[in-house]
Amino acid sequence: MTRRALDALLAGALLLLSAASLGALVSPAGSADPGSAAEDAVLRAAYRRPAGPPPTPADNPTTAEKAQLGRRLFFDPSLSASGTMSCATCHEPARGFTDGRKLARGNDGRDLRRRAPTLWNLAWAPFLFWDGRAEGLEAQAEAPIEAHEEMGQPLDALVGRMGADAGWRATFATAFPGEAQPVTRENLVRALASWERTLVSPRTRFDAWVEGDGSALTAQERRGLSLFHGTAGCANCHEGWAFTDYAFYDIGLPARPSASPDLGRGPVLGLERADHAFKTPSLREAMRRAPYMHDGSLPDLDAVLDHYAHGIEPRPDLPPELPRKLTLDAAQRAELIAFLATLTSPPDAPLPEMAMPPAATPVAVAALAPVARARVSQRNRQFAPLRAALSSGGVLEIVNDDNTAHNIRIDSPELRLNSGIQDPGQTVSWRMTKPGRFVAFCGIHPRMRLEVTVAAP
Ligand code: HEC
Ligand code: HEC
Incomplete structure (x- = not known):
């Protein structure tokens, strides 16, 4: 057999393999009928909330004092060069920690390249930013303060000023007891990351349904959940209780015409095949977060469904997780949107209490024989x-x-x-x-x- 014939045969075998396993992906609820008690059980297991955030990194255990300091820093405009912009300017709690703008606007009044993402449920995220270029919340937090276009504040100058202020010195000393010089850039970043780790999205009606209250969802919302998890394939990526797998996909959004298009994950990994891939966002509190996507290009959930149904740019390397040729009639669209709304807390709901993550404890695992x-x-x-x-x-x-x-x-x-x-x-x-x-x-x-x-x- 020639090499080419062999390759063709192998490719054929692979295709068969992927078609077979993709069936499983697109209908993860298996053979359970939509709306049946068997499907209820599958869904309740798939979307149960964890008790709280995962353990922290060993070198930055969360304490209430540290998270409080982080919270104060987050809302303090003196972190920016202009003295008018805090983290919360672009990550407003009432808007699901986004800013309602297509593209975030920086300290110098100019648009940034991307939209401000939500900060809910990042304690579980291995990589931060739409393109995943920062590993861990500590690594992420330095970036916006110093970034010229964002807050435009050299961290060393900021830390110098705070260190000269008795009030800040006392607050840092409470958060980092036993340190002779607690006001450092490392500690500032640790405090911000600690506060961000406590941001676990609030319980909603959907969680009551997951925990067994069958009347917590209307029949329409319940049908929307079946669609989301089943035929519409949304759960291939918006997976589990936080509705994200924290992975990176090209979902076929049209690239904006630009001399330097935003290629997302590709350049970070040095992999062309990951061009146009961005991080799957959590869908918790999504109703508060329009407009949508890394470029803010979709104004509302109707536009999001239009995109998944018939707006996908047919680039050659779209991932197999992304359903193609999705058809949704008017009733199904209404069901999906009604379901998505159940993941958002009521407009007047207060912010939930800080969710304190446990410290990392080394677990003793038996050594494997090499x-x-x-x-x-x-x-x-x-x-x-x-x-x-x-x-x-x-x-x-x-x-x-x-x-x-x-x-x-x-x-x-x-x-x-x-x-x-x-x-x-x-x-x-x-x-x-x-x-x-x-x-x-x-x-x-x-x-x-x-x-x-x-x-x-
Ligand atoms: C000028 C608006 C603006 C300000 C101010 C700002 N951010 Fe952001 N933030 C953004 C944008 C835009 C992104 C997405 C950037 C990207 O992905 O390249 C982002 C991303 C993030 C992320 C990553 C989220 C994710 O899903 O991966 C975190 C965490 C974050 N910001 C925290 C902060 C903190 C903490 C501060 C204050 C120290 C801050 N931001 C200040 C606009 C802002
Ligand atoms: C292949 C994985 C995948 C599938 C399948 C998928 N999504 Fe997404 N979704 C993403 C990614 C990745 C983004 C962010 C894309 C970007 O900004 O470039 C996103 C963004 C969104 C957003 C915007 C959230 C925000 O904060 O901007 C919504 C809403 C959404 N998806 C809903 C859905 C629904 C409803 C379905 C099913 C019809 C679905 N998704 C199917 C991966 C997926």
Whole structure:
């Protein structure tokens, strides 16, 4: 058989494979009939809220004092060069922590490149910004203060001024007890991140339904949920109780004509195939957050549904998670929108209490015996197993038995590895010689995490 014939055959086999598994993706509720008690049970399990935010990073445990300081900083206009702009200018609590503008407007009065995203439920987000260029909330927080177009304030100058102020010194000292010089840029960023971690979107009627109150949703809203989770395919990406998988997709929004179009995740990963991909936003509190999308291009939810139904720009590398040829009649559109509204708290609802995340506690896990070759699956966007231990020079073999492309990376100071795009059917094999403990993740679906330990020779 020629190479080309073999390739064609393989491609055919892959296509079959993806068609079969995509069926499962598009209808995750399985065979349960829409509206049936069996479907209720599937949905209630899929959307149950966690008890609270996940544990914090070990080097920045949340305390009430630190979160309070972060809250104060967040609302304080003295953080900006002009003295008129706080974080809350662009992230207004009453607007779901956005600003109601198509594009955010910076300290110098000019439009920024992107819309202000919501800050709800970021404690779970592995990467921040629409393009995921910051890892963790601490890394993110420095950016807007210093960014010339945003708040335009050199952090060192800001910290210098605060350090000279007895009031700020006392507040920082309460938040960071035992430190001789608590007013530092690191602590300022830690406090902001701590407050942001407590922002867990409020409970709504939908949560009451999930917890068993069948009368909490109307029949129309309940049908909207079936559509959202089933045939409309929204839950392929807006997954779980926060309605996001924190992953990056090109959903086919038309690129704005520009000399330097916003390519999103692609340039961050150095992968053309991830061009036009942006982070899936949480849909909690979405009714307060119009206009929508990273570029604010869609004014309301009707326009969002128009986009998913017939506005998708047919770029060649749209992800398999994105349903094509979605048809929704007028009744179904109304059902979907009615359902989405149940994820938003009433207009006059107060902000929920800060949700305090637990400190990271090292969990004792039994060490794995190192092996010469470990094989890892990625089905359903999950590594399995979640840990691999290799002997020195052992081979880590990561198989893409999923129906979507991945990009496996290790990004630690001692070891940087990058698979590039790994299409379904492809296997990445890495010979691991550097001893240590590493985390492999997918650049496109970064909640996928694999712990890899490599033994010393
Ligand atoms: C001038 C408006 C503006 C101000 C002021 C501002 N932001 Fe933002 N913020 C934005 C925009 C726009 C983005 C998206 C930028 C991007 O994705 O490239 C963003 C993104 C973020 C994100 C990432 C959210 C996500 O979903 O990944 C966080 C967190 C955040 N801002 C927190 C803050 C904090 C804390 C402050 C104050 C120190 C602040 N912002 C000040 C406009 C602003
Ligand atoms: C392939 C993954 C995927 C699917 C499927 C999907 N979305 Fe999205 N959704 C996204 C991403 C990514 C964005 C942000 C895109 C951007 O700004 O470029 C988004 C944005 C949105 C927004 C705007 C939120 C905001 O804060 O701007 C809404 C509302 C929304 N989607 C609803 C839906 C509905 C309803 C469906 C089903 C009809 C759906 N989505 C299907 C990935 C998806």
